Amino acid sequence: MxxxxxxxxxxxxxxxxxxxxxxxxxxxxxxxxxxxxxxxxxxxxxxxxxxxELSPAALGHPVTGFLTLEIRQEPRAGGHQAVADHLAAIPEVLEAHTITGAGDLWVRVVARSNTDLQRVIDAVLAEPRIVRSSTVIALATQVPYRVLPLARAAAAD
Missing domain, CATH: 1.10.10.10 (Winged helix-like DNA-binding domain superfamily/Winged helix DNA-binding domain)
Incomplete structure (x- = not known):
């Protein structure tokens, strides 16, 4: 670069x-x-x-939630990939990452309203390998997803 x-x-x-x-x-x-x-x-x-680049809000999904999921860790339970396959089938799931710390997966979802967010969470939790979840709702975007500053810094190195 x-x-x-x-x-x-x-x-x-x-x-x-x-x-x-x-x-x-x-x-x-x-x-x-x-x-x-x-x-x-x-x-x-x-x-x-x-x-x-698409705007979920302009597509009618202005609510963003972040789910931290804990999944069953039994070897024959299918692990992360089975849960990832389930999540990929839900249109409101924008991304999912395996994480360290409290939880196993971090999932960004969108919804039409707070009430609709419950429907999305229920769809996520329909996967039996997910044993626990916690959700936070984004109130405002302070720094949107961006990579250009990183590209500038990489070029300067």
Whole structure:
């Protein structure tokens, strides 16, 4: 990751519809250089997608909850993967992570209302391998998910 990579990522993150030719003009480098850099960044896994970013709130799901799940630890119970498969089938589950500390999985969910959040939690808890859960509701987003500052810092190293 160097300064050109960081500037390229920032340009495409802030203006996702900019084309390779326009990016090369704005950054003052050859079109082939931009394309090669984008291909390398995608091939190495730094750039993971080119799709639109969606707003759950604009899709009618303004409530965000974070669930900490404890799962049955018996070897024949299926473990994390079986629970992950169950969670992946619930549209309101945005992400799930295996964690350390109190709990085994951390799950971000969205809902249409606080009442609807109960329906989502009930759907999550329908998996018998989940033995306990706790939920917190997000009141406001202070720092949204972001990676650009990390890319800038990586380029500066």
């Amino acid at each position: 160097d300064d050109l990579d960081a500037r390229l990522i920032e340009l495409f993150a802030t203006e996702p519809r900019v084309g390779v030719l326009e990016a090369s003009r704005r950054l003052g480098v050859a079109r082939g250089t931009v394309q090669a850099r984008l291909d390398r960044l995608a091939g190495s896994g730094v750039v993971t997608g080119w799709g639109p």
